[in-house]
Amino acid sequence: MKRTIAIVCGGDTSEFEVSLRSAQGIYSFIDKEKYTLYIVEMKGLDWHAQLPDGNKAPIDRNDFSFQLDGRKVTFDFAYITIHGTPGEDGRLQGYFDMLHIPYSCCGVLAASLTYNKFACSQYLHAFGVRIAESLLLREGQSVSDEDVMEKIGLPCFVKPSLGGSSFGVSKVKTKEEIQPAIAKAFEEAQEVLVEAFMDGTEITCGCYKTKEKSVVFPITEVVTHNEYFDYKAKYDGESDEITPARISDELTQRVQKLTSAIYDILGASGIIRVDYIITAGETINLLEVNTTPGMTTTSFIPQQVRAAGLDIKDVMTDIIENQFNTHC
Structure with a gap:
């Protein structure tokens, strides 16, 4: 029996459209021979599954199910790719926890902590991570x-x-x-x-862990054509994204080790991405932690997966199956 997966997207912030693009990316990445996939779009109280014929079916929020041809479809797993509330701040995670539906990313505490940039940076600063004033x-x-x-x-x-x-x-x-x-x-x-403001080289590093392995991806260097890495730089091609980053092997290893440590400190799950600025003297400064990073085909994580020589289909399978190995 194939597992049935919900790719959950949308949300209630300005990042709605970006989330829909990430959902399309994830839909293309997941192994369809192993899993039956449905994109579930949320906006406010409008939750619906996108059906193969182009129609939509409303989601029953009592058990996160929908009706298809007179039968109830329930989900074995939710891949959350909402950027912003309610998918990145812990709310949806709490809902799925109560329904005992495993999901792709951090739990309630780690999601809500990392969603608040100030709280997250101050928390990690207590563990010795450098941050901006x-x-x-x-x-x-x-x-x-x-x-x-x-x-x-x-x-x-x-x-x-x-x-x-x-x-x-x-x-x-x-x-x-x-x-x-x-x-x-x-x-x-x-x-x-x-x-x-910190003057330096902006980089970003992805990471995921399962019970069997810890994977830290190659680092991407971000060279924006604009004043900073704004929306147009991120999504309209107004930046150069160089993977692997043009930094020393020693600095690369330090960044990857720090990324892995941050993953553990936060009690993260699934894929996270940590953004940094490297300032004078190869000082590593935290910018922010993303627990539901963008997953369009041109996003950082797919780039880093390719640079690592990995197949993103295998990475998706790792993340899904790990939840069944650990979920109770």
Whole structure:
């Protein structure tokens, strides 16, 4: 009997369309001889499965099932590829835990922690991971231009503390830009991060682990054509992504070892991707941890899998089957 897999996408943030693209990527990557696949799209309370004939079937949220030709279809596994809430922040993970449906990524605690950039960086800093100086603002709070300039300095980044794909992010160079940038970030999330600019080489490293093995992928160097690695750089080709990165073997090993350690510290599961800036003296600084990284055919993880000489179909099978080996 083939296992039935839900590729869960959509969500309630600006990353909705990116998530749909990741779902198409994952659909193309998973072995269809081993698994029966359905894409399940979520937006608010509209949850539906996409059917082979192009129609949609509503999901029964009581047991995460749907009706097809008069029979109930239930899922053995959920591959979560929602970037943002409710799939990246632990909410959907809690739902699947209660239904005893295994899934592809981190559990509730690790997902909610990594989704909050400020909380995650401060937590990992306690384990000796280097991070940028930052300030956190919650909705209703404010900070003066003078405090930003004194505590963080210019240039700096202002970004939502929740979310991704560079929505709501500004690189601030002048005093006059600080408050508009904060207002823009608050349009995306209820918490805003003001973070010191670090000048260096941006890199990213993927990793996944199963009961049998630990795999850390080759590192990708990101050279943006823009002020920073913004949405257009990420998705519209306005950057160069070089895998493996043009860094020394010794630094490569240090980054890969740190990525593996961060995976364990967080209690991660499935594929994660950790973004860094390498500053003067080959200092490794954490940018953020992605527990549901983009999985379009051109995303970093598929690039790194290819560079490692692996078949992404095998990687997907590893992640799915590992949950059946460990789930109880």
